[in-house]
Amino acid sequence: MFAVSPDVARPGLIGQGGGMSRAASPAIAFAVGVLGIATFSMMDAAMKGLGLTIGTYNALFWRGIVIVALGAAVHFARRPTAPSREAMVLHLRRGMVALVMSFLFFWGLARVPMAQAISLSYIAPLLAIFLAALLLGEKVGRASIAGSLAALTGIGIILFGQSRADLGDAAFLGSVAILGSAICYSYNLILARQQALRAGPTEIAFWQSLFVLTGLALAAPWAAVLPPADAWPKIVIAAVLGMISLMLLAWAYARGEASYLAPTEYSSFVWAALFGHVFFGERVTGYTLAGATMIVAGCLYAARRRPRPFVDAETQLP
Template sequence: MNSPSPLDVLLRADRPLQGIAWMVAGMFLLSVLDALSKHAVSQLSIPVLMAARSAMVLVLLVPWALRSGGWSALRTRRPWAQLLRGLLVVCSMWAFFESLRWLSLATVIAICFAAPLFMTLLSVPLLHERVGAHRWGALLAGFVGVGLIVGPQALDGELGLGAWLALAAALFYAASMTSVRWLSPTESDLSMMVWQNLTVCLVGTVGLCFVPLEVGPGMWPVIGFMAVLVLLGQLCTFRALRMAPVGVVAPFHYSELLWAALFGWAFWHEWPGAHVWWGAFLVVGAGLYTLWRERVRSMAAG
């Protein structure tokens, strides 16, 4: 009889409630980051923002790396997979930042709600996770909810290129986060964060060859705070994906809607329309139903 693989062991050692809690915390931190990003892209070019923010994240990671054994803690058994994940993050960030130039923060976040749906879909071919009929139904309900969120703008012809960029950002983000669980049996959180931010920093630095390096003095503290939020947000989402299957924690990405609505009201005097809340009702309901089905399945297996 063959012994179980590290991935099999990981998938059987799930703690869904803790994974969900980490995902919700991560989404709050990343929502603050998104609000700051909306401000930053109006002041900086995207290569400058990517290079400066990722460089600061790498600086923040130095003490952790030193406590963990220095260079040996950053060694990777799958360098090409790490590079691929880093490039997925680059594509997601670039598309997201560019979409913020075209659309309001609330609209971009609403469209990016497609990311957890993509994560659930990608978990089947990439991680061989089992998604039963009930979770497929919840997934369909989630897509309907996203349709309700963006539907009025789409019918009015207001989305255009910005919407496609936001949707691309969601897809690339979903692929990068799904790959965290794929890499986690052999790679540490530290190594994934370092190689991800190193890739983003290098790509952003290359981009500086084509844009002027202009950063106002008041933007450096903003970029530094963004770096802290990136680090903490990534730690939370990585921990969530280690503790529970993608299909369980992914729906709780939608808690970002609450924070986006509150930040929009506080800073831009915006409040989502009724269609956004109806859509949120569907996607959050789909997430809660997925959790309930996961608990039923776990109890039956036990």
């Protein structure tokens, strides 16, 4: 989501031009992807709390200001070269998709339990596997399909259990919003792969965040309200977690196929169940535990796939 020429000469790092100096192990890329999802889930918990106190728009807007400030400090400290035209188009495109995706998700998250929100969002990585084949020409391996089906079975178990609870109209509207966000997110995963092949993590983080903030700022004269003093620590924490997760995921997607890394998204359910229980007292049922077991099993099985060797980034560009 950042970078300079010295990084190009260092193994495992991405240069400003987007090329990768040396491929990382697929297992390492997968592990970093899981870590990025865990960090993202921590940010979700912080944003849920903010959404309940200052509203979804203000949580996103003020967090966005902090993220852009942090991203600029890291990005420009490394004296980067200007992004290529192709990279800038992708930054803009992904920023706009991320804006719609984020607002829908966090609006819904404030109205449904975290575990339910995450389970509904799992339609995204399932769609991304097939979008990767359609848009990027990636091969969909049997292990990815089998792992996704196992995870989908787990999601079905969870939704069956949650269907027995009456959560009200607000939860229904929240669920619809999250499903809409998931559709955006499936395309976002493909853009992440294309973006990571043309730019380094700090560049992606800065420009994407700037475009998201620019979109939010258009409504600021009517919707922005200065948060109370006790909300600012949560805003800063959410911003830092968001930056770290974006950088981790950009690093992973630069070194692994989207269809291979997409199943890491399923690990977010485990983190959502944990953080929802710890911070919001959301109960984890037997259905939730059974579904989570299936989801984790599907992720682990999908990770067993041996993707083809990662060749020079330029040969991977669509």
